[in-house]
Amino acid sequence: MAGIVTNPRSGKNADTRPHLTESGLIRWVLIGAALLFVGLIVVLPMITVISESLRKGWDAYLEALKDPDAMAALRLTLITAAIAVPLNTIFGVAAAWAITKFKFRGKNLLITLIDLPFAVSPIVSGLIYVLLFGAQGFLGPWLDSRDIDIIFATPGIVLATMFVTFPFVARELIPIMEAQGVQDEEAAVSLGARGWRIFFKVTLPNIKWGLLYGMILCNARAMGEFGAVSVVSGHIRGETNTLPLHIEILYNEYQFSASFAVASLLMLLAIVTLIIKSILESRMSKEHES
């Protein structure tokens, strides 16, 4: 076929064949426009975070991070992620296993339900838990009589975070495990492997990068979620404030450089997430090719 003369992955070297690309001038105008757009929309906000956080100097920057309320917010953010990410990971693996290795009725409905939190506004994600567990909610009186706090307390924050980060791992694993099929696992069964051994020795090595990828994205969202957590938290300083909520409080109190100092911490998390993500992507594409 034509593959002998034309490289099928011609996208990579299209610019070496003049009749399949634009003139140099147009090319550079397009590149310039793209760079300008990214610079304005993405890079400028990042520079702003750094410059505003250091506006009052290095000491004030460290002071803002060492503030007891900021430390409490950091602790709550870490606790929330430490509960939400592992639970959603276990769920993601279980859901992907059921969906990709077996046939059953209602599978498409299940997949739609897993996607649902992506389509719901963060505010609505918080609201549903207030309606369920809040003082005026369905279970409110029952919880109240037993002195269990969910809304305006840590459990509500964890639940809302779990809801918004719920699809990440499952969404990542389903296409990977779908593509790999069931041959490897069936071979393991025919060789006498049983139960968890199949998962840990055969499936897990095949999906490990994708699993990590989903967990990294899940974690970034869990630590950075603002809207859903804002609805259920009650904004009690030092108690029910996560890092993003602490940023808001400082900002509304006109403590701009302290607010941006805390924000720079979360921006660092985002940058580290993106770097790990691109490393995992190249790992996955290498494995895919081999």
Add this chain to the structure above:
Amino acid sequence: MMRQRKADRVLPGLNLSLGFTVAYVSLIVLIPLAALVIKSFDLSMSEWWDAVTDARVVASYKLSLLTSFYAAVVNLVFGLLLAWVLVRYRFPGKRIIDGLIDLPFALPTAVAGIALTTIYAPKGWIGSLLEPLGIKVAYTPLGITIALIFIGLPFVVRTVQPVLQDMESDMEEAAVLLGAYRSRTFRKVILPELLPPLLTGFALAFARGIGEYGSVVFISGNMPMKTEIAPLLIITKLEQYQYSQAAAVAVGLLLVSFVLLLFINLLQRWSNRRLRSVTKGA
């Protein structure tokens, strides 16, 4: 529930994994969402209708829909441009730009919100340049649109990029051989291929914008009837303990999201069918 008989299944773990999955989905997603729908039934049909057609609610829906729409249009154009430049051209810093496209997914929305507000406030870097021209960005619908452009940036790029990458050059070659100019080749050969991913990315960015809160709430100014987005109005109603009203506004918002989700699914089915008919023809 199970269509396969047990004897047909070689692999273990269906009952465990499916049971856990269904229980977890029910606890975290289904039951809480059902609570929302049931709560909005506290109102009678006409009360519900009054709640969502209240002038302030309608103004907030309109604002959320319009600003999300404009932002998605901007992202449609620049998303295509970025995908094109990243796939077809070589230039220094390309890998970094490619990585930065995902920043809006990874950066907490509150961080984006305060940064954008600072840039576009009257004393900010860009705000102070636009102020003498009489253009106000922060605390206006224009500011909301800019925040939503930031939030929606990755969607179009990431839906178009893989399609552009896998596109065979045969068709383009043929168009050139048949005497088409580059611009005509682009319009008649390349653009139709990219239409499904473009529309999918557009719808995803649009849907995300309608529900967005964190990045918008700082730059929007939050004036009732003017710069108050629908998600913020839900919070306002909650803080006034108008739970059923808040639920009614939320259900209205959810309905819009579901219509968009349905549209996206139909688009994907359409593009899959096209893909299959193309490969069958080859």
